[in-house]
Amino acid sequence: MQFFSDNAAPVHPALLAAMEAANGVDTAYDGDALSQGLDARFSALFERDVAVIWTSTGTSANALALALLCPPYGGVLTHEEAHIVADECGAVELQTGGARLMTCRAAGGKLSAQGLRERMAQVRRDVHQVQPHAVSLTNATEYGRVYTPDELAAIGAFCREHGLALHMDGARFANAIASRDCAPADVTWRAGVDALSFGFTKNGALNAEALVLFDPARADEARRRRKRAGHLLSKGRFIAAQLHAMLEGELWLANARAANAAATILAQAAGERLLHPVEANELFLRLSADEAARLRAQGFAFYDWGAGAARLVTSWHQGEAEVAPLAAALSAL
Known part of the structure; x- marks a missing residue:
């Protein structure tokens, strides 16, 4: 009886059926009809125009998101036990070209606006120290804690005050939404989130993650970075099919x-x-x-x-x- 991880769970039958249905002839990479339909599908979910970049791993979604939001000479404020720190083998540093992960301590894996403010105060504003350019938080956290909309809004306000981008690692975003019973918009863009790594693999998919960009103008750069990182699958319609199946009927x-x-x-x-x-x-x-x-x-x-x-x-x-x-x-x- 397996309780190691939700990664060990089986693929949901609806997703296997969706991939079987997609097993025809269509354009390669992300030019197929299923991939082209993702922006509209996720825009309806998030109640605003978004751009969606599919990828097959959560690590690639996180690293690509932060490569968009943080320059090589910048830093990312994040929890000391965040997945990007402890379990992704330097992927963020690789894809950003050298950005530093600037860690914070907080109970239960949850960052707070006050904690970020205190960590920011430790950084001298001179040429000798890396300056933060982004914040990355995890919802639900590595300890299964879930942010409230107000907590996220406070972090978003802190980011805007300091000119920082805000990324959310949502490997278990679905579990967080189910826990708070709120609209996805309330804990993402309305709270100031710029990019969300929306995880589906832990929730019944085979290998499907969605990098959701709340500024669609970033999509072209994200797609180029995905290709350069080796994550543009030639038969991407099978990932897109899983994402559509997951959204169907709020599966x-x-x-x-x-x-x-x-x-x-x-x-x-x-x-x-x-x-x-x-x-x-x-x-x-x-x-x-x-x-x-x-x-x-x-x-x-x-x-x-x-x-x-x-x-x-x-x-x-x-x-x-x-x-x-x-x-x-x-x-x-």
Whole structure:
């Protein structure tokens, strides 16, 4: 029973069907009808004109976004445990041509306007230090925390005050929206976000991510950078097909709600073992080595998260029946 990561979940049948339907002859790269229709489809979702650049990995979406927003000589303010810092092997530095990731500490992976202000105050405004040009935050965070619209609006106001661009790593953006039950626009462009890496792979896709640009004028440069980085797939219609299928009937939101609901069941069973509030589909628990071994002996797979702790992630396909055995096992510890 797999709780390592939502990346380990199966592909949703609707997306397999969409790729099968796309398995005909069409223009290569992103000139096909499905790719050409993405801007309008996402513009309707976000209630304004946007440009959408598909890519096959979240790392490429993040790195391409920040390459647009930050020059090689600039810096990106971000959390010290952000995915772009801890898990992307320097991709942002490579694609920006050398921009520095300027890290901040904050509980639960959540940046705040005040914390950013304090970090900004540590940077001397002289030629000897890298100057910030952008902020990158993750929603939901690496610890499953979800920003409120007001928290994001405060960060957006800070960015505008200091002339900084704002990027959102939304690998679990769907889970964040399902958690807050708000409009996607309210926690993106209305809050001051310039670019969103909208993740679908963790939410039921095979290999589909959408870089959403709230200034469509940036699209041409983004497409050139994608090609130069080696991420322009020749048969991109199969990624576009997945994105269309996810938006059809709000499948992306239904899948995220299912994963969040499964996490809530486990959170109730875990009780005081929780290290962080469960707001999306990730749980961080206090577990001794012996307790972790007992759970694994019953067939449950998950990551250790430092000494005496573990991370469990639920997925779109795990309903109440699928998580009930783990909930019972946690209660019995």
